[in-house]
Amino acid sequence: MLRVSKLRKTIEHHDIINDISFDWRPGEIVGLVGRNGVGKTTLFRTMTHQYVADQGTVAIDDHDLLAEPAYQRQLFFIDTQYNFLANYRLNELPDFYRLVYRDFDQARYRELLQRFNLHAGDQYRQLSKGMRALVNVILALTSNAPYIILDEPFDGLDVIVRENISTMVIDEVADQQKGFLISSHDLNELDGLSDRVLLLKDSRLAHDYNLEDVREKARKIQLVFKDKQIPDLLKQHSKLIRVSGRVLVVVFPAYTPELAAQLQALQPVLMEELPLTLEDLFRANLSQDTGYQMMK
Amino acid sequence: MNKQLFQLLWRHYRKRLIALGAISLLVIIGISLADAGTWVVKPGQRLLSDQVNQWMLYQFSNRGTVSLFSFWLLFVFWVGGFLLMNQDLKDHFNQFLFTSGYRRQTIYWAKLLLGLGVLLGITVMTTGVQYLVYWLKVPAGVTFNLAWPGMLASWGIGLANAVGMFAIFWFAALIVGQTGALIVTVSGFTLSVVGWANVWSEWIKMTPVQSEWFSALGWVVAALILFIWGSVLYARLSLEHNGEYLMFPGLKVPVYIVFVLYVTFLFSVNAGELAPGMTAFIISALFGYWWLWRPRFSRLRHRSDAD
Numbered sequence: 001m002l003r004v005s006k007l008r009k010t011i012e013h014h015d016i017i018n019d020i021s022f023d024w025r026p027g028e029i030v031g032l033v034g035r036n037g038v039g040k041t042t043l044f045r046t047m048t049h050q051y052v053a054d055q056g057t058v059a060i061d062d063h064d065l066l067a068e069p070a071y072q073r074q075l076f077f078i079d080t081q082y083n084f085l086a087n088y089r090l091n092e093l094p095d096f097y098r099l100v101y102r103d104f105d106q107a108r109y110r111e112l113l114q115r116f117n118l119h120a121g122d123q124y125r126q127l128s129k130g131m132r133a134l135v136n137v138i139l140a141l142t143s144n145a146p147y148i149i150l151d152e153p154f155d156g157l158d159v160i161v162r163e164n165i166s167t168m169v170i171d172e173v174a175d176q177q178k179g180f181l182i183s184s185h186d187l188n189e190l191d192g193l194s195d196r197v198l199l200l201k202d203s204r205l206a207h208d209y210n211l212e213d214v215r216e217k218a219r220k221i222q223l224v225f226k227d228k229q230i231p232d233l234l235k236q237h238s239k240l241i242r243v244s245g246r247v248l249v250v251v252f253p254a255y256t257p258e259l260a261a262q263l264q265a266l267q268p269v270l271m272e273e274l275p276l277t278l279e280d281l282f283r284a285n286l287s288q289d290t291g292y293q294m295m296k
Numbered sequence: 297m298n299k300q301l302f303q304l305l306w307r308h309y310r311k312r313l314i315a316l317g318a319i320s321l322l323v324i325i326g327i328s329l330a331d332a333g334t335w336v337v338k339p340g341q342r343l344l345s346d347q348v349n350q351w352m353l354y355q356f357s358n359r360g361t362v363s364l365f366s367f368w369l370l371f372v373f374w375v376g377g378f379l380l381m382n383q384d385l386k387d388h389f390n391q392f393l394f395t396s397g398y399r400r401q402t403i404y405w406a407k408l409l410l411g412l413g414v415l416l417g418i419t420v421m422t423t424g425v426q427y428l429v430y431w432l433k434v435p436a437g438v439t440f441n442l443a444w445p446g447m448l449a450s451w452g453i454g455l456a457n458a459v460g461m462f463a464i465f466w467f468a469a470l471i472v473g474q475t476g477a478l479i480v481t482v483s484g485f486t487l488s489v490v491g492w493a494n495v496w497s498e499w500i501k502m503t504p505v506q507s508e509w510f511s512a513l514g515w516v517v518a519a520l521i522l523f524i525w526g527s528v529l530y531a532r533l534s535l536e537h538n539g540e541y542l543m544f545p546g547l548k549v550p551v552y553i554v555f556v557l558y559v560t561f562l563f564s565v566n567a568g569e570l571a572p573g574m575t576a577f578i579i580s581a582l583f584g585y586w587w588l589w590r591p592r593f594s595r596l597r598h599r600s601d602a603d
Contacts, residue, residue, distance in 0.1 A: 009536075011536050042536075045535070045536075048394070048395045049394050049395065050390075050391050050394050050395065050534075050535045051534050051535060051536050052532060052533070052534035069397050069398060069399050069400075070397045070398075071397070072395060072396070072397040073396070073397035075395070077395060079388070079391050082388040082391055082535075082538075083388050083391060083392070084308070084387050084388045084389040084391065084392050086387070087387060095307050096304060096307060096308070096392065099300045099301075099303055099304045099307070100304070100392075100396045100397060
């Protein structure tokens with residue numbers, strides 16, 4: 001198990017991440033979401049010791065990575081913004097990774113390059129943004145590290161490649177030997193992949209959602225009431241995620257039969273349950289552009 | 297030291313080090329041929345003066361230039377420090393190294409050993425070629441009279457100076473995160489140190505032999521201090537400061553004080569009057585403050601880099 005405990009990183013006297021704690025096990029696909037600038041990449045860079053943490057630890061199987069750095073080889077991360085790959089051809093990259101990741105699978109690396117029509121002789125820097133992201137994912141998968149961090153892996157990829165990558169990631173975790181921590185702005189993609197979602201807000205870990213639990217308890221409901229007045233029941237128990245005329249779309253984080261009965265008692269003109277997505281949770285928790293305060 | 301770590305480092309540095317070696321070889325051939333052009337010797341004479349039998353650096357005599365340890369190699373070591381430390385920052389190889397599972401200290405000393413080892417190899421190779429060119433260009437009837445004292449002294453003093461040059465750039469590239477500013481800073485500092493060393497050697501009451509060996513010892517001690525200090529800093533290197541002048545914000549005040557005092561001292565020593573020293577103090581104090589504490593630029597950079 002990888003354990004992040006009270007991790008804090010300050011840059012220029014500002015907390016970029018603060019008091020971040022979570023556990024992550026092989027077999028889990030954990031999503032990391034948060035608005036731009038909230039510190040997702042800083043969290044990854046601090047976890048992998050590119051940034052020296054001001055406080056906190058990262059440990060794998062109770063081995064602190066700072067004290068026992070060899071365990072860091074169980075954690076894979078390619079920084080999409082700053083990496084050394086630009087000067088090398090794709091067929092040169094395994095020369096580096098096999099020296100660090102002992103189980104690096106060169107044959108599979110070549111096979112995946114071929115499968116995605118990537119030419120081994122091409123220089124990394126000459127590739128498009130999407131192709132670079134694809135090479136990063138291929139390196140991650142073939143490293144055979146038990147813990148793999150992917151930072152915006154779907155950024156710039158076409159829908160076919162995205163589906164391929166999603167399938168590969170799901171296949172990789174099937175034997176419970178590998179875990180993924182994936183940050184993405186593509187919440188729909190994460191929705192289909194993740195078992196758990198960590199939500200960063202104001203430099204802190206605001207929520208650690210188990211999506212199965214959330215889907216069991218939470219409901220997304222579309223409502224229309226006769227008058228424009230928002231019932232107090234909604235304000236107290238739900239989060240407004242969309243308004244269109246008198247049509248309200250709300251998320252109830254803890255929906256109960258009692259709440260349903262109370263809602264029915266308000267005699268809405270329309271009351272319809274909609275499928276709850278990760279994007280709805282994101283909007284309900286993070287959006288500042290919608291919410292009941294906007295309707296005052 | 298870990299064999300795989302050396303393989304990893306060599307795999308990354310080999311192109312630039314081989315290029316440095318190749319350039320060095322070409323330059324040294326040119327220098328050797330130019331040296332041979334200065335020789336004024338007749339058949340029956342010896343190419344080197346009697347100074348070659350003394351324990352001091354042999355560079356030239358009234359018979360012409362014969363450098364037993366070329367000054368060019370000081371430049372090669374100087375550039376070597378830059379290539380090994382600054383380029384890892386700029387091409388983001390540090391990111392990979394820091395996540396590679398090796399201790400920072402192990403990486404640091406392995407890099408240093410590999411770098412100095414390769415530079416020593418370049419030195420042996422290029423100097424060998426230099427001696428070969430000399431030997432081929434020696435006029436008929438003239439003796440190429442190499443002697444151990446001059447030879448060993450030239451290598452010892454030359455290598456000490458070269459390692460010192462390497463250490464200056466190596467250490468500076470560790471703490472300075474801007475390539476242009478780094479080159480300007482180190483060039484200025486190196487030139488001032490060389491100039492100051494010439495002034496200093498005129499002041500002290502030592503023989504030329506003593507002065508050369510004392511200076512060599514000084515370089516070795518300075519290099520050792522910089523290497524050890526560098527290893528301590530390397531273990532604390534946090535890459536969010538990449539692109540800023542100082543990679544370690546905690547060094548701002550010490551760097552500022554050293555800069556102001558050093559510049560003031562240099563101008564005071566050379567001029568021997570109060571006014572230039574005061575002017576240098578005021579200008580360096582103002583410039584240093586402006587250069588090191590430009591909060592607006594720094595904050596803007598981090599705002600875009602925070603995520």
